[in-house]
Amino acid sequence: MSRVTERDLLPWTQAAFDAFFISQGRQAHAYLLAGHSGLGKTVFAEHLAKTLLCQESDQKACGQCQSCRLFESGSHPDLHVLQSEKRTIDFADLFATYAPRYLEDESKRNKRKKPSAVIAIDQVRDVVPDINTRPHLSNCRIIILNAAEDLNINAANSLLKSLEEPPSDSFFLLISHDPGRLLPTLRSRCNRIDFRLPEKQQALDWLNSQLPGVPNTADLLDSAAGIPLRALALAGGEESADNSQVTDVMLQLANRQIDPVSAASELIKKSELADILTAVQVLISRIIRIKFASGNPLSAKNNCDRVLLDCGKRLNFKQLYAFLDIVSNTKQLAGGPLDDTLALEDNLISWQNLFS
Ligand SMILES: [Zn+2]
Incomplete structure (x- = not known):
């Protein structure tokens, strides 16, 4: 599975993506991307961030400008990603290249027996000064929390303060695979974008396009409880x-x-x-x-x-x-x-x- 294919916006999330930009006039500054793991939230957040940061285009990242190029290379100065050490190790994706900036340094991490699975208050504190200065390159800055349920209670409370009065040129994108576990006060400060299971036929069409020549994709999808990315992972033995x-x-x-x-x-x-x-x-x-x-x-x-x-x-x-x-x-x-x-x-x- 090539990274490029994997990173295309998933077709069942396109409508929500378009809706985001249609409603731009009344854009909020914090969004909760909520839904089961395997429905395309992370890819959605990636596309959303890249598009909001792009210097050339309003509704789809151009892929050419300095912002887009830096974004792809993992070094955009206005993209801030908070995620746990464990997630950063487990998923070698684009966010894993941004996350270490706010993770503890190696000597501290090595003292633990296993990677920390939480987003700690220090990570939130470290990002706050960065969002209170002007964006370096783009017209706004993006703070991604992946996943919001990994925030421990102190970190969540600390984040709440930033969400109450967000700088006008900042967007917070909270990804949550399990929104029921979030503090209600955190949920209520975000505009929610729900990710649901796609129609079976749409999921199957997409799965077939990812797995050309593979028979029984319908069974794979069933084994994955209808969750397309999980079905793809099953096929790859991943x-x-x-x-x-x-x-x-x-x-x-x-x-x-x-x-x-x-x-x-x-x-x-x-x-x-x-x-x-x-x-x-x-x-x-x-x-x-x-x-x-x-x-x-x-x-x-x-x-x-x-x-x-x-x-x-x-x-x-x-x-x-x-x-x-x-x-x-x-x-x-x-x-x-x-x-x-x-x-x-x-x-x-x-x-x-x-x-x-
Ligand atoms: Zn661009």
Whole structure:
């Protein structure tokens, strides 16, 4: 998958993009791009920022001017990106080239056992002086928060102050995959742009254009719950490192090839509890779907699906849903006083016990 193709504005977001510029007369200064991960919000934010900064054109970045060229090279002085260290490591995209400016320096980061998954108050404080001077090159400056739910409470409160009285030449773009987790006061200060699942045919047309010659794109889209970018990732085998490690561990537990205590300590070394549990939820949902579809002889086509189906066959739906409940209960407590490793251990023990 080439970066250029990946970075085209996704067709189901075009209308919202056009609407943004039609309503330019009453433009707000803070926008919340809200919706499920995999619907094109990040690409949308990239295009929006580039267009707002462009020195030549009002509704579509020209790609030629100094602003556009600097933007693409990762060094536009009026684009400010706040995101967590973890996101910066996990996604090698354009924003990852801008984010380090506001991340802690290496010596501090190296002291942590694993990359921080939050946007901290220091990052917000560091960006504030930069937005209170005049833009360097373009007519405005853009501050992107990716993702807004990564802001910890202090950082969110600090950001609120800037959102209350934003400099007139600034645009805040808050990307959120989970807007329900944001402070209501933060949400209410933003104009909201909602990203929803595209029509199936539109998603399929796009997926086919990205995967020429690949059969069964409709099945891929189904496996991805209709989320086009997730379907594309599935096709490329681009399952995240988190997800594939969690899948391996859960299958080994089911086959008693590993014990829950060492499994938990291995997983927690590399990821946050909430991320691990999300990967577990994705896996169990997938097992449920594959098990559900297994009556159809055409389903369970690839190797991974077959392994998951074998695992799913050893349990009934009631057990699978009960386990999902356990995981989501633990996830709600994650980040609290709970000991992450012990909590994960408990969940993994429950899982292994299903296979006794
Ligand atoms: Zn331009």
